[in-house]
Amino acid sequence: MNTLLHRISVDPAVCFGKPCIKGTRIWVSLILDLLAGGMSASQIMDEYPVLSDEDIRAAIAYGAEMSRERFVIIPT
Secondary structure, three states, X not given: OHHHHOOXXXXXXXXHHOOEEOOOOOEHHHXXXXXXXXXXXXXXXXXXXOOOHHHHHHHHHHHHHHHOOXXXXXXX
């Protein structure tokens, strides 16, 4: 899972410091909301062609880490 977290970026100068997929302005929370709303990973990738399956799994992994009530350290 640590490898997946390398795909997440938290930069105060990008999207108000919200966790995004690295190299995009696509919020992790948007991906999680879309999944929770019933969209499949392939449907999300159709809507956002810049995303890969690994990006979707990285968003899920980040959400899982956050649900453990810990601070998530993003590898640099």
